Amino acid sequence: MGHVDHGKTTLLDQLRKTQVAAMEAGGITQHIGAFSVHLSSGNRITFLDTPGHAAFSAIRERGANVTNIVILVVAADDGVMKQTVESIKHAKNANVPIILAINKCDKPEADPERVKRELLSHDIVCEEFGGDIQSINISALKGENLQALSEAIVTLAEVMELKADPAGLVEGTVIECRTDKGKGPVTTAIVQRGTLRKGAVLVAGRAWGKVRLMFDENNTMLSEVGPSMPVEIVGWKDLPSAGDEILEVESEQRAREVVDWRTDVEEEERIQKDLEVISAKQHEHREAHRKTLDTFYGMNWKQKNSALYKTSRHLIPQRTSERITDDNPTVPLIVKGDVDGSVEAILNVIDTYNAEEECELNLVHFGIGDISESDIVLAETFNGSVYGFNVNANKTVQQLAAKKNIPIKLHKIIYHLVEDLKEELNSKLTPITEEIVKGEASVLALFDVTVGKKVTQVAGCRVQKGALEKKLKFKLKRNNNVIWTGCLSSLKHHKNDVQSVKMGVECGLNLDDDDIEVKVGDEIICFEERTISRKTSWDPGF
Incomplete structure (x- = not known):
């Protein structure tokens, strides 16, 4: 974990001898990735590569909750940044120990000691300052001192006595999920207990499935997956949510019963929340009515009529202002993303929108997968735009959008998508x-x-x-x-x-x-x- 562009993916590339960072849009990680790395010592470590960009806070928090050890990557030239502090908070909330990897130490402006001093104010005390945080100076780009980092991880794991039971029913966590054209709903998961095999019946959130296929991060088909191993699971009936707990059950009938029960519980909770809101509104109206009656106390019927007329006259400009508010410019939008985490990050950004008095931002629909004809029809109904993140729109969809004059805005970097949305909002404002x-x-x-x-x-x-x-x-x-x-x-x-x-x-x-x-x-x-x-x-x- 760490701030954007501090070298997390490059570090993993050196450990795995791959080129993931070069393939990322803009060189920035925008999904959570799970990778298994075999060290020269014979040990195998599963790494979760989390995005450092500000928009992906929920993904970083989810990653911290799944892992046993957090490697905090800080650039020696940049020092402690905003997402560095946030990553520390997530690790502490999840009660996960930290190993400090000070990266880019090959740069002339690198100052590892300054990084350590800055981290003291965030309660990260390295061993040389009397603390218990291991600190390793590395250069991910040049592959310097990575052996020391690997040894530090193995040593901490041995001290923590990290063990898992390969027997019994499978337990795990959904890291990411997406819809694949050929495979259907697909999840990336970490197995935390038991051994996952083909044919196993799984439940995650309000979705269930029977494992048809399993793949590792290199798209190699697997027959079984043990604890701490990352796996791509095919066979879900519906798409679960990232962060959902995976549990193995004995039969498909039992899986359906669990999902039905969870759906009923969620529906009851939703109804209860709606009733609480209605009750609060009723109480508010009763209080307002009681105050109105109190003002009429001791009046004769002429005085009451006069007071009622004044109250009604006072409400007229309020109704006018409400009509004016309804005439405010509105930007209806549909959001489609490649995986659940991407859509979650975009929705979290949209949740920060606080300029409704200038222009209304109306999220009509969001989902996972490529932009479809139904998205275009829906956008036409609301006179909106379709925003796609790491997805495509085929030729038929593009022709339909052009015919109906519906903008399709495709992006591979999240802040480009947000900037595009801000430009659309700006265009709606009266000069x-x-x-x-x-x-x-x-x-x-x-x-x-x-x-x-x-x-x-x-x-x-x-x-x-x-x-x-x-x-x-x-x-x-x-x-x-x-x-x-x-x-x-x-x-x-x-x-x-x-x-x-x-x-x-x-x-x-x-x-x-x-x-x-x-x-x-x-x-x-x-x-x-x-x-x-x-x-x-x-x-x-x-």
Whole structure:
């Protein structure tokens, strides 16, 4: 665990001699991965590679709860960062011991001692400071000192006497889940007790399945899986949720009974919560009604009618404001992700949305798997957009979306998806019109000028600031109050029509509104209107 881009996946690549980091979008891990590493000493360690990005907090917490040991990876040049602190908190909440791996020690700006000092404030005390946290300086990129890290893990595991029973019914945890076109619902899991074999009947959350196929992280088919081994399980009837506990049961009938019972319990809990909300609302209405009756105490019927009328009249603007609120711009969206953890991370980001007064964000639907035609139809119904994370939309779906003018926005990096969503929110906000003052003039005298048979009033002015430009808009101010806004019908300098008059120059001008009477001492303000795009105040935190 650790902060984004501190080298967690590169470290695993060196231990496994693979190139996972190079294949990650943007070089950033965006899923939780489970890998089994065989050390030269003959020991085998299962690693969970968790994302370091801020959006994947729930995945990191889930990873900490499953593991026996947390390797805290901190870059020697960056030091302790936000997700480093969060990872420490998750490890402590799960009561899991920590080994500190200070990475990127090959860099000239690396300062491992500074990292250790910074961690002291987070109650991570290394052995050289009298604590019990093992600290190893490494370079994941160059493969330096990884043997010492492996030995530290094995030593701590021996001290903790980590053991599991390979006999009995299987117990495990769902690490990640997804829908595969050929395999159907697929889960990545860690077996924590027992030995998993083909044909085993499993229950996880409100889903059950009979194991048809099992694969390791290299997509090699397995016949059995023992404790602490990562495995990809095929055969689920429905997709469980990441973090669900896996239990083996004796038969399919028993699995159905367990799932039905769990579904009934959840439904009862939901109904109970709804009843509590209804009860609270009823109590609130009763209290409001009682207060209303208290205000009528001692009144005759005429006074009561008068008070009721005043109460009703007071409610009218509230109803109007409610109608105005309903007219607020709305962004309906559908979210599809490749695995449960990805969708969970995006929903957690959306949960932080707090700018409803600017624009409503309406999550219409979310799910796992590629974007389908039904997603496009649903988006058309709500006039929304479809956001996909690490998924695809086939040609038929894209043609349907183009025909119905439904935007499909596909992303492989989560903060790009969030930035795209913020841009869509910004586009819905009404632009602000800003007035930029270009010039100011004061009225020194008034003249009546005859044009044909019509007598018009001309204001003799001197430009005090900037310049007056005939093509722009003007304001007439008297005693600091704006009494007119509009355009000029004429702007003259020495009887000549001009388009602009600079500071210090006298001019004559005529307003385009004959009903407005100009007086000596009035101010003429020349201004330009400029439209500025608004930006949402929502800050997702990264």
